[in-house]
């Protein structure tokens with residue numbers, strides 16, 4: 437008989453007082469993180485330093501932001517693909533997003549805010565800065581726990597210093613349907629770790645058995661991306677996920693993405709490579725992969741990561757077993 441309880445992602449509580457390396461609480465949360473990322477590639481984090489009211493303030497600001505004229509939103513530019521404004525597209529008509537590179541640098545948030553609102557919008561920039569500060573602290577705790585759980589402490593500084601943040605904020609227009617409609621297609625993230633905050637439900641994560649679970653908007657969803665999967669030589673799972681919409685409400689969400697810095701070569705540590713776990717990926721530069729991912733060649737493929745792996749053998753090669 438089918439279970440009555442709806443499936444839910446593992447929920448991990450990061451709100452405890454003594455959550456510092458070396459404390460018993462830390463070790464207990466670390467064990468839960470490792471297990472969740474092996475089994476699901478993601479989990480829901482309870483984190484009272486990023487309370488719901490604070491996230492609501494950001495969503496309120498995003499509503500105003502996405503209401504700005506298209507030409508204003510197009511002032512959000514970047515040299516990198518998928519780091520700037522993305523307008524609704526025939527393949528994803530409900531979706532649009534903006535990006536803020538290095539959002540942990542206050543001036544970057546201020547300057548984007550001022551380009552959108554020349555008269556200023558301090559409450560928007562302050563709430564974004566504060567949420568980024570809190571969520572990035574959680575993101576770093578998770579990565580520290582992951583490295584410790586694999587006994588990779590000696591790589592901690594190198595790993596932490598080789599990443600930078602991108603904040604992407606999304607709007608999904610209400611589809612005005614009763615049936616679920618695709619808001620964002622099924623994908624894996626390409627980066628290291630993503631922390632997602634959603635205003636209303638819509639994010640769905642695929643389990644290893646193919647079933648989809650809906651992530652709850654009252655917690656933060658933490659998931660790992662392909663670059664961390666590659667660096668850990670496949671030890672954790674990278675989950676497929678998508679956004680499904682229905683009804684008459686627009687949905688706002690934002691994600692803090694830790695990305696490998698351009699020029700940094702992702703290379704699995706020797707501790708994770710042995711006879712039982714042969715090297716899956718040759719060293720690669722994340723920015724080169726991103727370039728490929730946004731090329732016409734990649735669009736024609738089923739999995740850009742795998743195609744990149746076999747077709748650009750000088751950059752990264754997946755050793756198929």
Ligand SMILES: O=C(O)CCC(=O)C(=O)O
Pocket residue numbers: 604606620625632633634638639677678679689690691
């Ligand atoms: O809007 C969401 O909840 C998910 C967005 C997402 O998966 C992404 O930006 O990679």
Ligand SMILES: [Fe+2]
Pocket residue numbers: 623624625677
């Ligand atoms: Fe994603």
